[in-house]
Amino acid sequence: MIAISSGKGGVGKSTVTANLAVMLARQGLRVGLVDADLYGPSIPGMLGVPSGQPPAMTSTKKVIPTEAHGVKVISMGMLTADDKPAVMRGPMVTKYLQMFVTQVDWGELDVLFLDLPPGTGDIQLTLAQAFPLAGAVVVSTPQDVSLKIARRGLRMMEQVKVPILGIIENMSGFTCPSCGEVTHIFHQGGGRTIAESMGVPFLGAIPLDPAIVDSGDSGEPLVNAAPDSPAAQAYASIADALSVDMDRAGGLQIPFAWDLTTGEGKPAPASQGSADRPLALDYDATGLTIRWPNDHIQTIDARDLRLSCRCASCRDEISGKNLLEPENVPMDVVPTKIWSVGNYALGIAFSDGHGSGIYTFPALREIESVEAEDV
Known part of the structure; x- marks a missing residue:
């Protein structure tokens, strides 16, 4: 599961998501796409999916996603007409997001893209807490204002331990079709600079191209409509970079929900992983035992x-x-x-009825141990 995010609206994030999804499908991967922007869904229009036509259901009451250009798609835009707003409070947003991921008959997928709305609010936090995201891609324009806000979105993902797969600079420059001169309308090189300053990969720059707008409006993604264009080649390069970096961070196998009264759902241990994620959990009369990397047991x-x-x-x-x-x-x-809370914490319920605690992995390591040893 890969989140495509941006702190700022209007940077072309949904256009990037749609084209990357179609490009990976063209490369032979099984791709799904969740349009997580419930208030302003745009993916159906970009992929030529009719709006206002609710998808069918399976006999087990799962939603059958629509397939377009080799990509399986679910979006609020498929459930509402073009001019009908989705007026919902936070709890309903959370409910729909979880339904789009868990109650859709995706079948076997290699990658599931989540096209997030701008910002660092309920939707971003819900997805980061509820699902084991393999990583996030941050989209920005070269404009300084956009880059500063993109930095905030990137920091938010880091705080909830979602690996940053890289930064994409969209609308990086316009090439005149007559003379070939490149004009950098929104400045130049900001995406690469911010990636280097924050120590994350720079995945590539996508030039401004009127054909991107035309293809998005027609429902035929640019990578299909003009595969030899510079912008399509940029999408292909970024897709290649993503396809070799889709493995989830090592450590405890997530998601899980372990019922200690019955023993059901105990997570399978891992042999290796990142330094801040547990490798194994156990519980007995002495307490909760956590095995961390480097053979540290707490x-x-x-x-x-x-x-x-x-x-x-x-x-x-x-x-x-x-x-x-x-x-x-x-x-x-x-x-x-x-139970697991995204990639970064454990949720724990107790016999006294308390069940709202979220214990981040760093917070767990700070708790004084009854017994701690290096094996």
Whole structure:
């Protein structure tokens, strides 16, 4: 699962997503595309998918995605007419996003693109917490304002431990069809500069081309309509770079939901992984045991784990003051369920009825262990 994101609107992110998806499908990969911009869906129009025609359902009540140009697609634009707004509060947005990923009959896929709306709000956080994103691609124009906002979006993905696969500079320059002179309307080289300054890959620059607009409006992506154009060649180069960097970061196999009362859903251990993701989890009378990379083993007492909760009801979000009184936590409290929260945390429910705590991996490592040893 790869998120295509940008902090700023109007940078051509959906156009980039549509063309990359079609290019990877042309290369033989099985590609799905979720239009996660529920308020302003544009993917159906760019891929020639009719709007306002709800998709069919399978006998198991799963949505059958529409296929266009070799790509399986789901979008709010397929459920509503062109001029009908999607008026929804946050909980409904979350519900639709989860439905688009988990209740769609995708079949076997090599990659599922998530075309995100601009910003760093509910949609971005929901996807980062609910699903194991293999990485994110950040799209920006060379304009300084756009790059500054793109940096914020990139930092947001880093905070929730979504690997940054790279930065794409869109609208990087216009080549005059008559004289061949290149005019850099939105400045030059900003995408590469910000990628180098933040230590992430620069995937490539896509030039301005009127044919991109025409192909998007006609529902025929540029990589199909004009495969030999400079812009299409840029898309092909970026697709090649992505296709060799789609492996999920190593570590604990996610997603999972482990019911400690029955033992069901315990995550399979991993042999290797990134330094900040656990390799294995176990639980017994001594507490929660976490095996980290470099053979470090940490065991956290169940009550200490409960007292370390940092949710809004246990700790003041502004001051950081601990709101949870130790005398209100039973001495025999134990975790009852542990589940993955995106790539960066564990959710834990306890026998005292508390279940809103999210424990980031760095926060877990900071909890004083009952027993810690280097093997």
